[in-house]
Amino acid sequence: MARIRLATIGTSAIVRTFLQAAADVPEIAVTTAFSRDPQRAVRFAAEAGIPHTSSDLPALLASGDIDAVYVASPNAIHFEQARSALDAGVHVLLEKPATPTAAEFETLVSTAREHSAVVLEAMRSAYDPAIAAVSDLVREVGPVRRASLGMCQRSARYDLVLAGETVNIFDPALAGGALYDLGVYCISAMVQLFGEPDRAVGASAPIATGADGAGAALAAYPEFVVDLSYSKITASDRPNEIQGELGTLTFDSVARPRWAELALLDGSRARHELAGPDNNMVFEVRRFAELVAGDRDASADHARALATLRVVDALRAHDARRL
Structure with a gap:
């Protein structure tokens, strides 16, 4: 079987992590590095060992030289770049969040269907068997009544914001901020463990750029509640908890x-080690390769991503009303 010729879009640290994962998936051949800045594309390709570069996306998509793209540009650009690729019949792996809104991702799913192409959100945790193992263990606690999920990691780039700069991951015009970068991990895990909530409300802590630096949310299910916490300006190593x-x-x-x-309430305790690779992006890359190779039923993948983005939409709308 011919390998999937893939171009990367973006030159951030996450692309390097993706390349490490893709190297362990023999069906993928990363052939081209794209950046709107030609010199940056050349530098990145040289450092990463990628043979070709491009700074003209329409020409690249029309060239016939690639089969797929991995889109890791700023969040606000995902939709247009992905739609252009799908219109050209090129498969798309979209770094999370796939798009800033659920409506945009619904459009991409429809476009992919029209052109017999694949679109997949690169949500690493969704494809990690360790999450499935956690889901199996949840059954042991009996009826769930509440859960607390969080991801708080202080970004080194916050120091640039404190110095007066606006950087991409904290630029609201580029759909930057804590909810899009880290909160989506919490929401995706919640959806995978419990399904989509009936409703969700939240609030955020804004920073100088206008983006959310941290936030908290409450999701309601028929018989239990889940609280979510996320931050790019503070740090926490508190574990997640399902009661x-x-x-x-x-x-x-x-x-x-x-x-x-x-x-358990009977006094018993058991610790489970969930073995896995250091770079769990490999699982999402394998899933993408499976879909491109012929397993074109991505309905469950799309349903999870859309449920996650609908919660994001609800949190952003509620927070905007509150402010």
Whole structure:
């Protein structure tokens, strides 16, 4: 079978992490590095060992030289770049969040269907078997009544903001901020563990750029509630917690779980090591390769991504009304 010739769009650190993962997926051949800045494309390609470069996206998409793109540009640019690729019959792997809104991703799903192409959100945790293991352990705690999920990692780029600069990940015009960057991990894990909530409300802590530096949310289900916390301007190593009527399950990370611990009301405790690669992006790359190779039923993948983005929409709308 011919390898999938893929171009990267973007030159940020996440693209380097993607390249490490793609190197472990033999179906993928990264052939081109795209950047709107030609010199940046050349530098990045040389450092990453990518044979070709491009700074003209329409020409690249029409060239016939690639089969797929990995889009890791600023969030606000995802939609137009992905739609252009799909219109050209080029498959698209979109770094999370796939798009800033659910409506935009719905449009991309429809466009992909029209052109017999694949579009997939690169949500690493959704394809990590460790999340499935956590989901299996949830059954042990009995009926769930509340859960607390969080991801708080202070970005080194926040120092640039404090110095008066506006950087992409904290630029609201580019759909930057804590909700889009880290909050989506919490929401995606919640959707994967419990399904889409009936409603969600939230509030954020704005920073000088106008983006949200941190935030909190409450999601309501028929018989339990989930609180979410996320931040790019503070840090926390507090584990996640799922409380049931028979006990509590804690685990370390919504993005890359590596351990989980059950504490039941009968006094028993059990720790589970969730082995996996350091770079769990490999699982999303494998799923993308499967879809491109012929398993074109991405309905479950799209449903999870859309449910996540609908929660994002609800949180942004509620926070805007509050402010």
